[in-house]
Amino acid sequence: MNRTKPSDGPVVTVVGGGLAGSEAAYQIARRGVRVRLFEMRPQVMTPAHVSDRLGELVCSNSLGGDGGLSPAALLKAELRMAGSLVLEAAEAARVPGGQALVVDRERFAEAVTERLLAHPLVEVVREVVAEVPEPPAVIATGPLTAPPLAAALERLLGERALAFFDAASPVVFADSVDMTRAFWDSREGTGDYLNCPLTREEYERFVRELVAAEQHPLHEFEDVTFFEGCLPIEELARRGPRTPLFGPMRPVGLVDPATGRRPYAVVQLRRDNAAGSLLSLVGFQTNLRWGEQKRVFGLIPALAHAEYARYGVMHRNTYLRSPRFLDPDLSVRGRPGLWLAGQMTGVEGYVESAAGGLLAGINAVRWLRGQASLVLPADSMWGALMQYISRADPDHFQPMNTNFGLLPPAGRPGDDKRARRAAARERALAALAAALRQAGEEGDHERG
Ligand SMILES: Cc1cc2nc3c(=O)[nH]c(=O)nc-3n(C[C@H](O)[C@H](O)[C@H](O)COP(=O)(O)OP(=O)(O)OC[C@H]3O[C@@H](n4cnc5c(N)ncnc54)[C@H](O)[C@@H]3O)c2cc1C
Incomplete structure (x- = not known):
């Protein structure tokens, strides 16, 4: 992997230092590209965050299932394969939680923050971003996106691009x-x-x-x-x-x-x-x-x-009607050099949000290098989720979390649920490994 000196080369702007933005920034930097990460806290706080740390978990300290054949465990296995910072920090901050990945929230956010602050290619700027930045840029400002940026996105993407309250049916x-x-x-x-x-x-x-x-x-x-x-x-x-x-x-x-x-x-x-x-x-x-x-x-x-x-859920949640304007590589259609990631794109959950950041980070670097975008296989959990947010019916679009219903059927006729899930898991991991290998995006990149 090419490394550039901090003062050389293009800079990717990442807006939002939550789960998705921190992951995106890290993925860009570890590939040798400079990042300017804008986070408004502590200058301006959201109603849910309480610290200035990057990667703060706003509510539960569980990152969901991490054992057996659960869909959440499959997504984690896939993101580990791609070298996720969020999962690495979670491992370092893990506390006993049975089959779930439960973390000490302070240690977790500290691990994410330290990793980014210590990286020579990452500059963290504590400012509210009020306009859509010039390309290349990743926007990952989450469900509590500051209102001026939400308004700027609506101007860019059109009226009714944003939903402000998530009232989802089961x-x-x-x-x-x-x-x-x-x-x-x-x-x-x-x-x-x-x-x-x-x-x-x-x-x-x-x-x-x-x-x-x-x-x-x-x-x-x-x-x-x-x-x-x-x-x-x-x-x-x-x-x-x-x-x-x-x-x-x-x-x-x-x-x-x-x-x-x-x-x-x-x-x-x-x-x-x-x-x-x-x-x-x-x-x-x-x-x-x-x-x-x-x-x-x-x-x-x-x-x-x-x-x-x-x-069904009801909570304040700014999210975009993504299928109207997002492609499965998380780029905005007709806006070269702009990617969106995290909860604002209509995924639901910490790890799902990090998954978007990871893909947007990879694709921002590929774009700068003139390489084709990475589109993840639809039979991987990660790919299926990215396809969902870009291809679901835009008129009825509601946020989605990881689940096996997103994947094409797997297993043989007559298989029970366990056997079908095991087959889906095996197929997903194999498809993702092949796709990452082919694109040269395996997770064993030199650590920055
Ligand atoms: C009250 C509440 C409770 C939740 N509980 C859970 C839970 O228990 N489990 C779960 O999995 N998910 C939960 N979620 C969903 C959770 O928000 C996401 O899973 C996750 O935090 C989303 O990651 P993200 O990176 O997209 O957004 P965030 O983690 O919110 O990160 C976005 C970042 O962008 C910053 N920002 C916003 N606007 C701007 C701007 N204009 N300029 C600069 N910086 C900006 C914010 O300060 C924030 O740090 C909850 C959400 C809310 C609102």
Whole structure:
């Protein structure tokens, strides 16, 4: 790897010293390219961060599953293969946490900060960035992006480019839905929705449990007025026990082939990925606790045994409607030399955010060197997530975390879940190793 003196050569601007920006900056520097990393803290704090450290974890000190055949463990194995700083720092700060990668949050952020401050090619600038920087630049300012930059991005990417509040409906695995209690049809006759019917008794019980279920407390700074068009389902039910029947649960235009009649109420599921392995509950954004979502939505007969790829969430979250303008290499279409990464691109979670930073960092250097962009294989977890945020339906785009539903089916017919996951994992690691090798981007680069 070529090393340049700190004073020579082009500089890549990275905005945001969180999980994604720190990872991007490190990947650029370790490839011998200078980086100017802008972080607004401590000059300006976000409502969630409490320190000036780079890579601060804003909430939980768990980076998620790291054992067995979990999807989070697969993503970590892939990022380790590519030499992730975030995972290296997590290893150094690890505390016992069973199958999860749990860290001492201070030691973790210190490890990230020290690594970057000590690197001769990294300059850290403590300033708020208010405009989209000149290329080459990576923007990774997270869910609490400072408002002036959010406004500048909206000017660049167009109206409705940004969503400011994340009110996501749950997503279930299609193969966990009881298809004997559901039917494909739509109110417009296109057959695009999987309808889960409820009788009057089932509906009334469901609504009783829904309004009484336990909710997540919203943070003080998240005390927002709900958009009328995007009310949580429990809020809708609180307005009147029959209100959902005139909203997302309305049965008008639908006939249940099992009874030949219109159901009393329905819950509609819509394909959430091109393969149709993930289905989201339409209009069911919710702030219920996760265990309560499983229990209460389990009262819908077709969802009695549903498994959740992602639970519904509501929190303040600036994210971009990425599929409108992002390519799978994380470059902005029509804006050479600009990449976006992290939670703002519509991934959800610490490690998912770092994954975007790692790819954007690699591609910024490849761009400077005139090399083709690295596009990750769609059957790796990392690649599948990057494809999701760039190729999902932009009109219904909601943040996504790692899960096996993003990957194409794996294993042999008749394999149980464990065998299918093992096959998917093996295929993912092999595909990623081949892609990194071919691009010359393996993780064993000389450390900076
Ligand atoms: C309240 C809250 C709780 C969360 N809890 C969890 C959790 O428990 N587990 C989990 O996995 N994820 C959680 N998340 C999601 C979490 O934010 C991401 O997983 C992760 O931090 C995203 O990484 P990032 O690098 O994209 O953003 P961040 O880590 O937020 O980093 C962005 C950085 O950019 C800086 N910045 C913003 N605007 C500017 C600007 N204009 N100029 C310069 N600097 C700027 C910020 O100060 C920040 O340091 C939570 C988010 C919130 C808001």
